[in-house]
Amino acid sequence: MKVSFIMPQGVTDYYGESAFMLMHKRTKFKSIVDAYDDSVDIIFNTCFFDYNQSNLNLIFKKTYKDNRLIYEKKYPDKIYINYFWDIPFWRAKDSTVKRKYFIFKEPSWEERYIAFLRSGNILLSSSDHTKNQVVDFYGIESKVLYMYFPNIDIDQIKYDGKKKNQIICVGRIERFKRSDVLIKAMSLLENPPELLLIGKGSERDACLKLADKLGIKVRSPGWLDRVSTIREIKSSIMSVSPSIMEGNCGWCPCEAAWAGIPAVMADIPETQEFFKNTGLYFKKDDPKSLAEQIRSVLNKTQAERDDLAREQKEQISFYTVDEGIERLERFLEDVSEKYLR
Structure with missing residues (x-):
């Protein structure tokens, strides 16, 4: 069996390549990336919203039928698997997302x-x-495949062991990420720690102005490289993810749990599905609720915080790269048995 993995352009992680590249590098099957040849049996497409459509054009032909857009298969004798991995943007109203x-x-x-x-x-x-x-x-059925979070290097990244008086939040600074809610929550605390906001986005300037207005000390260095980011996470008191929309559990709380610090997160269905009862939840869009959860973690001993992080890591242990690749391989084997024999 040979698989062609089609990946979206512009979606990278800290390695400088798409995290989906691990599927190609680690699967036991023969595979190619963003390419096609006649020896391919399965086309595994993660490119559902490529902005310039170039990778989709490798495998689909855009046509219209009854004024409706259709992606017509260029190779109809092959098995097409579409993987829907990110935010369902039909929920993206002006109050949530505003991106060009x-x-x-x-x-x-x-x-x-x-x-x-x-x-x-x-x-x-x-x-x-x-x-x-x-x-x-849309009334369309699908199967669920839990993939993975790219955790493979986190344990190997060392830091000096000194905790900083900081809370960290890693992610795009957009409306649906709700960084402003975190800043408002910290303004409700007495002597709050510094906030390290790693990332960029259209709401960054507004959030920094809000922090200045509320007297909250914020460092906003933009995106950092992978090693620097993990070291900052490990040296933080806790991580906070106020996001109200994710396609899966969100990577910010996953990074925190694997790096050994507690992850505080909004009580949205996505985080609850993955973290279950280990999640340190607050009521979404509620600064007061978030402030209470942050205060609770701040009042704990370091040993108690370590225990919280350990429980969260154990809960999402199924979401490792190794287990995700095994799930992918089993799924592709089942597809091969059903469609290719």
Whole structure:
């Protein structure tokens, strides 16, 4: 069996390449990336929303039928698996997200989504919540495949062992990430720690102005390299993820748990699906609730915080690269048995 992994452009992690590249590098099957040849049996497409459509054009031909956008398979004798791994953007209203690349005149982002959801032989979702959303909005069924968080190097990245008086938040600084809620929550604390906000986004300047207005000390260095980011996480008191929309559990709390610090997170379905009762939840969009959760962690001893992080890491231990690749391989073997024999 040979697999072609199609990956979105512009989606990278700290390694400088897509985290999906690990599928190609670690799977036991023969595979190629962003390419096609006649020896390919399965096309595994993670490129559902490529902004310039270039990678989609490798495997689909864009056509219209009854004024409806259709991604027509270029190689209909091959098995197409579409993996829906990120945020369901039909939830993205102005109060949630406002980013230029969501604005398409022809075709609209919703048309592109529907075309993607209907274009493969098999549709996979990254979580039960996303699967249910696809059914609720479009009546389209999918299977759930929990993939992985790229955890493989975190234990090897060392730091000096000294804790800083800081709370960390890693991620894009956009409306749906709700960095402003975190800043407001910290303003409700007495003598709050410094906030380290790693990332960039359209709301960054507004958040920094808000922090200045509320007297909250914030460091916002933009994106850091992988090693520097993990070291900052390990040296922090806790991590906070106020995001109200994720496609899976979100990587900010995963990084925290594997780096050994407690992860505080909004009580959204995505985080609850993965972290279960180990999540340190607060009511989403509620600075007071978040402040209470932060205060609770601050009042604990370091040993107690270590225990919280250990419990969270154990809960998401199924989400490692090794286990994710095993799930992927089992799934592809099942597909091969069903479709290729």
